[in-house]
Amino acid sequence: MSTDVAIAPDIELRLPARAENVAIVRHAFGALGEALDLEPQTLADILLAVTEACTNVVVHAYPDDSDGPLEVQATLLEEELVVAVSDEGPGIVPRPDSPGLGLGLPLIASLAESVQLGHDEHGRTEVRMAFPLTGVDAWDGEARS
Amino acid sequence: MTSLRLANGPLAAPVLCRVVSMVLTRADCPLDRLDDALLVCDAIAAHAPAHTLDGHLAVTVAAESGQMELRVAELSRGGAEQVLEDAVVPGVGNVLEKVADDLRVEPSRTGGNDELVLAISF
Numbered sequence: 001m002s003t004d005v006a007i008a009p010d011i012e013l014r015l016p017a018r019a020e021n022v023a024i025v026r027h028a029f030g031a032l033g034e035a036l037d038l039e040p041q042t043l044a045d046i047l048l049a050v051t052e053a054c055t056n057v058v059v060h061a062y063p064d065d066s067d068g069p070l071e072v073q074a075t076l077l078e079e080e081l082v083v084a085v086s087d088e089g090p091g092i093v094p095r096p097d098s099p100g101l102g103l104g105l106p107l108i109a110s111l112a113e114s115v116q117l118g119h120d121e122h123g124r125t126e127v128r129m130a131f132p133l134t135g136v137d138a139w140d141g142e143a144r145s
Numbered sequence: 146m147t148s149l150r151l152a153n154g155p156l157a158a159p160v161l162c163r164v165v166s167m168v169l170t171r172a173d174c175p176l177d178r179l180d181d182a183l184l185v186c187d188a189i190a191a192h193a194p195a196h197t198l199d200g201h202l203a204v205t206v207a208a209e210s211g212q213m214e215l216r217v218a219e220l221s222r223g224g225a226e227q228v229l230e231d232a233v234v235p236g237v238g239n240v241l242e243k244v245a246d247d248l249r250v251e252p253s254r255t256g257g258n259d260e261l262v263l264a265i266s267f
Contacts, residue, residue, distance in 0.1 A: 011160055012150035023146060024167045031159035
């Protein structure tokens with residue numbers, strides 16, 4: 001991955017990959033957006049993209065209906081928010097019997113500034129998205145301790 | 146069970162409160178106990194960061210069968226006791242002790258030295 005984030009994430013969530021847990025992730029990012037006073041359109045883009053990525057994990061990562069882990073990390077950099085959604089499934093592969101329309105990843109690509117599909121340092125499948133955060137005043141980096 | 150690791154700073158309280166409120170809402174927690182749980186979250190977010198090991202607040206939350214268990218992990222040695230002491234409000238007393246039905250300090254399972262465990266029944 002070229003967008004390596006050396007610093008520890010500001011938010012890490014790990015929860016079972018179930019449909020109802022996507023709402024928890026979405027609310028966590030809603031809180032992030034409010035805390036940073038993000039513009040509504042920026043927050044809406046982030047929420048939609050993160051929701052799509054998490055839904056992909058729920059629908060595709062564990063085809064045997066097991067509750068594998070869904071992990072979401074958010075890292076605030078100077079002018080962007082980097083979000084990584086990872087799972088322990090077999091990876092992103094074509095699926096002829098897919099129940100979806102196949103719009104998730106193109107939608108994420110259109111909403112995020114950049115998207116990377118691959119594996120994290122633990123070998124887990126990862127979708128990494130970056131969103132520009134222009135005009136964010138609330139985060140000056142000094143809050144990190 | 147939902148696990149969170151939050152950087153100490155302005156995101157910790159709002160994100161923790163949102164996640165816990167979602168977990169409890171899904172578990173059919175009544176509003177008065179949800180309000181109590183958010184009070185606990187605010188107290189944890191306010192006082193626990195001073196006693197974390199690496200600048201991150203590590204919390205797991207689970208709710209089932211009418212009870213929520215909140216574990217604050219990766220606290221420094223004696224940190225859990227310090228969090229409890231810090232949660233005393235003059236004229237009110239210890240917020241955590243008043244709200245939680247069960248409150249204990251355990252050796253951390255995930256790193257660090259102390260783990261503060263709070264249970265809220267509903």
